[in-house]
Amino acid sequence: MRTVQTVPTRPVWDELIAELPVGVVLMDAAGTVLAGNRLAADLVGLRQEELLSGDRPEGWSARDDSGAPLPSRAEIADQVFRTGSVLTLPVVVVRTGAPHVQIWVECHPLLVRGEQRLVAFLQPVHTDVPHSRGLVDPLTGLPGRALLHDRLDQALARARTHGTVVTLVLVDVHRLAAVNAEHGFQRGDELLTVVGGRLREGLREDYTVARYGGDEFAVIAEHSCGNGEAVAERVRELAGRAVRIAGTRVRPGVRVCWVTSDGAAPMHSVIAHVEERLRS
Secondary structure: OEEEOOOOOOHHHHHHHHOOEEEEEEEEEEEEEEOOOOOHHHOOOOOEEEEHOOOOOOOEEEEEOOOOOOHHHHHHHHHHHHHOEEEEEEEEEEEEEEEEEEEEEEEEEEEOOOOEEEEEEEEEEHHHHHHOOOOOOOOOOOEEEHHHHHHHHHHHHHHHOOOEEEEEEEEEOHHHHHEEEEEEEEHHHHHHHHHHHHHHHHHHOOOOEEEOOOEEEEEEEEOOOOOOOHHHHHHHHHHHOEEEOOOOEEOOOEEEEEEEEEEOOOOEEEEEEEHHHHHH
């Protein structure tokens, strides 16, 4: 965690951040906005006084790119300070009568004169933050493992708060090695791209579908109750469909395992549990 020995006075701070080419918001440990520049307000579709006061106009909301509500500013601050690492969030700003705006919010923990502070940098999506940070898989265009971890952590927090459950599904594509050996790595990449696309198109829009790495995909589903079996079966059906590779129909031969949590277990425990089931 970075330590800052001195902090500029408010007029100097305002002058500094006003000239930056990115939106900047400063918050305390409780998520209260302490300062923010005009570009940040413009990016989220608010007046600067609304950004600072916390007031939000009717018809305004902010969600992640799966359509799920964002955690509160206090929850975001808690996660950043608890982990001591940078958190990057995909945010979609919705306003009545206006086009949706997509931005990336990168949150950094600071320690200023012994007090926790969070600085958030806001950038439009065309700056390609997800690819530059390795958050998006370049082959399939799906979220990568880092972004999956972040979304799972947020989903578990919502489950604890709202009394819902979260299902994490892992999918292992068994036939990838055989396709690579018989047809070349390009055809193997084609197989992964098709499977990833089918999962994304065939599941609910508010589910997260991610490239977990190698020949594996992951799905996060939030629902009101149940053990997640129906979600896992739908994932199995979609991923197991035959794919035409080099003129030949190939069945991916998938293995699917899942775990459902009420949010009580930490994120890494949930992941470790389902990984153990997949490897057994």
